[in-house]
C-alpha cells in the first residue's frame with residue numbers, strides 16, 4: 078500500500094475508537110499485527126514496560142484473554158454494562174519509525190459509564206503503524222493517561 | 237456514644253459472627269482508626285526508598301500524613317508531616333531529597349530529625365511566651381524497621397515491632413532470604429488503587445479459597461486458553477497466573493492457612509513459582525552461592541502465597557509483592573501495591589514479578605475486576621438490616637506450634653482477624 082497521509086491515519090484512528098466504543102474487541106484486536114503490543118504506562122514518561130509496572134501491557138494472546146473474559150456470562154464486573162464514548166483528535170504524524178512504519182500522535186477523551194457512575198479518561202496515544210496490503214495495522218499502541226499515576230478504580234475495557 | 241470510652245462496640249463481633257454495622261457505620265469507622273490503626277504497627281515504607289541522608293518518602297498512616305526520612309546520623313525516622321507553626325504539610329509529593337525541610341508557608345526550617353532550625357524574623361516572638369524548644373516537627377510515637385521494612389505506631393505504648401509481627405515475620409524473612417545478595421529494594425513503580433468497600437471486606441478475602449472458582453470463572457477459562465496459545469514464557473506465565481484460580485475445592489482444601497496472634501495469617505502457595513527458564517536456573521545458582529544447596533532448597537521450598545499483617549499490610553513472598561491497605565472511609569479503601577527487587581538476581585526475576593503485579597494487582601487485572609465487583613456488592617448488601625449478623629463459621633482450625641492451622645476453605649483466618657478486632661476495639665482510646 079502507498080504511504081498513507083495524515084487524513085488516512087486520522088480516519089483509521091477514528092474507526093479504531095468506534096470499534097472500542099462498540100465493544101467489538103476481536104475486530105479491534107485484529108487491527109494489531111500478530112506481534113503487536115498494547116501498552117498503558119503507570120507513570121508519565123515511563124520508558125520501560127518490563128522493569129516497571131504498567132496499567133496495561135498486553136500482546137495479542139493477553140488481549141484476547143481480556144476480550145474473552147469481557148464476553149463471559151459470569152464476568153461479574155461487567156454485569157452492569159460499561160458504555161464508553163471516545164473523541165479522537167489533534168492527530169499528528171510524528172515521523173517514520175523503523176522500516177517505513179508510521180508514528181502517529183493523537184489526543185483522546187473517553188467518557189465511561191457503568192451503573193450510576195461516570196468517569197473521564199483522557200490522554201495521548203502514540204500509534205506505531207505498519208502499512209500492509211490489508212491496510213494500516215498497529216504494531217504498538219501506547220496510551221499515556223494524563224492521570225496515569227493517580228489512584229485508580231478498576232479498568233476493565235481497553236482504553 | 238463517647239468515642240473515647242465506649243467499649244460496647246466490641247460486642248458487635250462474636251466468635252464466628254460479626255454484626256453488619258461494623259462495615260458501614262461511620263462512627264465505628266472513626267473508632268477503628270483510633271483504636272486499631274492508631275495502635276497497630278503500620279508499614280510506612282522500605283529503607284531502600286531513602287538510601288542517603290536527606291532522602292525522604294511521604295506516606296499516610298490512619299489518614300495522617302507522615303514523612304519517612306534518613307537523618308544525617310543514618311537513622312530512618314518517621315515524622316508527622318505537619319508544620320508545628322500553623323500546620324501546613326512540610327513535604328509534598330511522593331518523596332525526594334533535601335538538606336533540611338522548609339515549610340513553604342512562612343519559611344520555618346527543620347533539620348532532618350525534625351528539630352527546628354530557623355524562623356524568619358524570629359525576633360518578633362520576643363516577649364510572646366513562644367517557646368522555641370516546643371517548635372520541632374513531631375516524631376510519630378514509635379518507629380522501627382524489620383529487615384528493611386519500616387513500620388510505625390501512632391501509639392506510645394504497646395508491643396514492640398518484633399512482638400507485634402510474631403511468627404508471621406518469617407514471611408518477611410523469606411522474602412529477604414530469597415535475594416541472592418540478601419537485600420531487597422523497592423523498584424518498578426507502584427499501583428495506587430481505590431476500592432469502594434470497607435477495608436475489612438478486603439481482608440476477609442485474602443485466603444478465601446471458597447470464592448475463587450465462583451468469582452473468577454470469567455477469567456480462569458480464558459487464562460487457560462491464553463496459556464496454551466502463548467508463544468513466549470512471560471505471556472504463558474501471566475496466563476497461568478490467571479488460570480490458577482480454577483483450583484477445585486479439594487485443591488483449595490489442601491492449602492494450609494495459619495492464623496497467628498494479633499490477626500496475622502498466611503497461606504501456602506498454589507501458583508507456579510519455579511521454572512526451567514535459563515534466568516530462573518541462573519537465579520537458583522546465584523542463591524546457592526550465598527546459601528548453599530540445602531538452605532536454598534529450604535528458602536525456595538517455603539512457598540507462601542500471601543501473608544497478612546493485620547490490619548494494614550500484606551505480602552506475596554514468592555512474587556515480591558507488597559500491599560498497603562489504607563482505609564479512607566467506611567466504604568472506601570485505598571490499596572497501594574509495590575514490587576520489591578531482589579538484589580543480585582537476574583533481571584528477568586524482577587520482570588517476572590512485575591508481570592505478576594501487572595496481572596493480578598493492576599487496576600486493569602481481569603482477575604481483580606471480579607473481586608472488586610463482589611466487594612462492592614458486599615458493601616452495598618450489608619446495609620440491609622434483616623438478620624443483623626454475618627456468619628464466619630466455615631471450617632475448623634487446630635492448634636499448631638506457632639499458630640492455628642486450617643485450610644483455604646476455612647474461615648478460621650477471618651475469625652482470627654475479628655478476635656484481633658475485638659481486642660483492639662475493647663480497649664479505651
Ligand code: FES
Pocket residue numbers: 319320321322323324339340341342343344
Ligand atoms: S505553617 Fe509552616 S511556617 Fe507557618
Ligand SMILES: [Fe+2]
Pocket residue numbers: 447448451452607
Ligand atoms: Fe479473588
